[in-house]
Amino acid sequence: MLVKLRRCILYAFVHVTIFSIHAQKLDSIQNILDETSKTDRNYVSLLTLLAKEYAENDPDSALSISRKAFTIANQQNWDSLKGQIYIALSTSHSYLAQYDSSTRYSFLAIETAENFNDTTTLIDGFNNLGIDFMFQEEDAKAIEYFEKVENLSKLSNDSLRWGHALNNIGMMVGYAGNTEDELDKYEQAANIFNAIGEKEGYANTLLNTGTVYTSIEQYQKADEFYAKALVAFEEINLSSGIQNTLQSSAENLMYMNQLAKANGLAQRALDLALQYEFRQDVVYTYNLLSQIAVKSGDYKTAFEYQAKENEVKEEIFNTEKSQQIAELETEYQTEKKEQQLAIAAIQLKQQVQEKYLLISAIVLITVVGGFIIYSVKKQASLQKKLLEEEMDHLRLKINSLLGNPEKVELDQEVINKSLHQPLSEREFEILNLTVADKTNREIADQVFVSVNTVKFHLKNIYSKLGVSNRREALKFAFDTSSN
Numbered sequence: 001m002l003v004k005l006r007r008c009i010l011y012a013f014v015h016v017t018i019f020s021i022h023a024q025k026l027d028s029i030q031n032i033l034d035e036t037s038k039t040d041r042n043y044v045s046l047l048t049l050l051a052k053e054y055a056e057n058d059p060d061s062a063l064s065i066s067r068k069a070f071t072i073a074n075q076q077n078w079d080s081l082k083g084q085i086y087i088a089l090s091t092s093h094s095y096l097a098q099y100d101s102s103t104r105y106s107f108l109a110i111e112t113a114e115n116f117n118d119t120t121t122l123i124d125g126f127n128n129l130g131i132d133f134m135f136q137e138e139d140a141k142a143i144e145y146f147e148k149v150e151n152l153s154k155l156s157n158d159s160l161r162w163g164h165a166l167n168n169i170g171m172m173v174g175y176a177g178n179t180e181d182e183l184d185k186y187e188q189a190a191n192i193f194n195a196i197g198e199k200e201g202y203a204n205t206l207l208n209t210g211t212v213y214t215s216i217e218q219y220q221k222a223d224e225f226y227a228k229a230l231v232a233f234e235e236i237n238l239s240s241g242i243q244n245t246l247q248s249s250a251e252n253l254m255y256m257n258q259l260a261k262a263n264g265l266a267q268r269a270l271d272l273a274l275q276y277e278f279r280q281d282v283v284y285t286y287n288l289l290s291q292i293a294v295k296s297g298d299y300k301t302a303f304e305y306q307a308k309e310n311e312v313k314e315e316i317f318n319t320e321k322s323q324q325i326a327e328l329e330t331e332y333q334t335e336k337k338e339q340q341l342a343i344a345a346i347q348l349k350q351q352v353q354e355k356y357l358l359i360s361a362i363v364l365i366t367v368v369g370g371f372i373i374y375s376v377k378k379q380a381s382l383q384k385k386l387l388e389e390e391m392d393h394l395r396l397k398i399n400s401l402l403g404n405p406e407k408v409e410l411d412q413e414v415i416n417k418s419l420h421q422p423l424s425e426r427e428f429e430i431l432n433l434t435v436a437d438k439t440n441r442e443i444a445d446q447v448f449v450s451v452n453t454v455k456f457h458l459k460n461i462y463s464k465l466g467v468s469n470r471r472e473a474l475k476f477a478f479d480t481s482s483n
Contacts, residue, residue: 049090062092083112083121090128099132163192203232211254219256243272
């Protein structure tokens with residue numbers, strides 16, 4: 001079973017004449033911001049760059065910075081700058097897996113780009129749409145937008161974005177099982193990145209190529225590409241790239257039974273993951289070190305690494321759960337106050353109406369006045385009931401989060417008896433979560449792997465079940481379990 005063979009998707013990063021996001025560090029951008037007037041257009045451009053730099057590791061901060069940039073651009077009527085701000089907002093929402101918001105901002109960026117003949121922003125908008133549709137498993141749409149990026153990039157001689165498009169198209173054809181075409185796209189992208197001196201993109205395509213060769217068990221070729229990728233990442237001192245490459249290389253060496261070397265690289269990957277607090281990578285690396293120890297016959301060490309892996313998993317789970325509960329509790333309290341105010345307003349309105357109706361009743365026929373009062377009270381009672389039901393629904397959401405909802409359980413033995421090639425434990429686990437109506441993102445979070453790894457397992461599951469999509473897989477599972 002593959003521990004972590006991630007292919008790297010490339011988001012579009014804007015480049016301007018003076019300030020390149022790859023040439024400036026975060027502190028450098030911040031220093032320039034401090035020296036730039038807020039009435040200067042460059043201030044908004046720098047905020048946008050800063051937001052994109054934060055997007056991957058701190059998307060919430062990226063959203064805040066992007067909104068600040070948009071507010072200033074709006075106040076100064078700098079509409080031409082809004083396109084790239086929309087791109088920054090789209091990218092940040094995408095890293096938060098908020099794809100509805102991400103695609104909405106991408107379409108706004110495209111609309112703005114068309115109004116100002118801004119080809120760069122148009123390309124970036126198409127690229128982000130491709131990425132979002134890919135994560136939502138709408139592969140045909142994803143490829144459609146990535147191909148638009150490729151065509152526009154070639155027409156405008158934008159080699160950087162052309163390379164990004166080739167890399168991303170390579171990933172998509174790889175998901176479809178076309179390994180040869182995937183490798184060809186990565187090679188084209190690598191040549192472009194190498195020609196223009198784009199070292200990060202070049203290193204990512206080398207890493208992607210290595211993961212493909214590992215997945216098809218051509219371990220020696222994979223090792224060559226990992227070595228090149230590591231050199232490239234070290235040249236630009238990109239910690240996340242170095243860490244990912246060390247881990248992928250270690251896993252590849254484990255399959256080659258070069259266990260001592262694999263253990264050394266995995267230890268280096270663990271040190272980086274701990275140093276930079278890449279918590280998910282800490283989990284992955286402990287898992288890898290445990291597998292290496294098992295293959296080496298050192299079961300005591302394997303057990304120790306497994307215990308550390310479980311400890312970190314629990315920490316991540318508890319942290320995320322606490323954050324979710326705190327956010328939901330805040331939402332509940334806020335809405336509760338709003339509902340109470342609304343109910344009070346309804347009651348006050350009811351009292352006022354009753355007063356006037358009572359006066360009218362003295363003048364008019366008592367029966368008519370009483371009927372009107374009854375109608376008003378009934379309507380107010382209904383509105384109050386609806387508002388209270390909304391409050392109860394929010395309470396249930398908290399109880400659900402803290403509770404233990406029932407899960408759909410399948411029988412692995414029953415399902416495997418109907419298959420020529422049985423499902424592995426991990427494949428069955430992912431199938432079970434799929435039956436429970438989990439999204440790929442939710443499955444990835446629960447089993448502590450990447451979304452791309454989930455998709456890789458689903459492809460294998462579909463093949464073993466003899467189906468072509470999620471709906472057919474679920475039908476097969478339920479039909480088999482009910483027999």
